[in-house]
Amino acid sequence: MHAVAKSVAYDNQSGAGGKRRIGRTAAAVLGLAVVTVTGAGYAAQAHADPIPAPIVHPVASPMEDSAATSAFAAQFGAATAVGGFGGTIVGAGLGCAIGGIATAPTIVFTPAGCLAGAVTGAGIGGVVGTIVVGGPALALAGSDLLGTLTAAPGTTKWAQR
Numbered sequence: 510m511h512a513v514a515k516s517v518a519y520d521n522q523s524g525a526g527g528k529r530r531i532g533r534t535a536a537a538v539l540g541l542a543v544v545t546v547t548g549a550g551y552a553a554q555a556h557a558d559p560i561p562a563p564i565v566h567p568v569a570s571p572m573e574d575s576a577a578t579s580a581f582a583a584q585f586g587a588a589t590a591v592g593g594f595g596g597t598i599v600g601a602g603l604g605c606a607i608g609g610i611a612t613a614p615t616i617v618f619t620p621a622g623c624l625a626g627a628v629t630g631a632g633i634g635g636v637v638g639t640i641v642v643g644g645p646a647l648a649l650a651g652s653d654l655l656g657t658l659t660a661a662p663g664t665t666k667w668a669q670r
Contacts, residue, residue, distance in 0.1 A: 595642070596636070
């Protein structure tokens with residue numbers, strides 16, 4: 510759905526009644542017709558395809574939208590926080606174990622290996638936990654939000670009954 514407008518300006522002062530083309534402009538515009546005028550004394554011609562009327566559907570009320578958006582934020586925020594925290598703890602534990610085992614042949618370096626592994630594992634575990642728990646929460650809460658935002662007024666679970 511776009512309109513294309515072309516304008517061509519001519520110089521009427523090229524002598525002996527002749528016209529000389531001095532400029533050409535083309536514009537692709539989404540939903541708008543464009544006419545370009547190049548200056549005083551120059552003619553501009555424009556042609557645009559007709560713009561179709563927008564399709565309008567009733568959607569949920571602002572109160573329903575607000576309630577659904579708040580619920581989405583709360584559900585997604587809680588899921589990512591729990592996933593990130595749980596993943597950090599599990600990752601730190603696994604990292605400490607792997608680091609400790611890797612440095613076990615040298616008893617002196619076992620605590621340092623555990624500490625290095627715990628720091629690395631905590632970072633990786635936090636990211637993985639956020640994705641593993643937050644991803645499904647985003648899908649579920651997001652589908653509920655989109656369902657509310659596209660529903661007719663008064664038909665959602667957030668409507669006042």
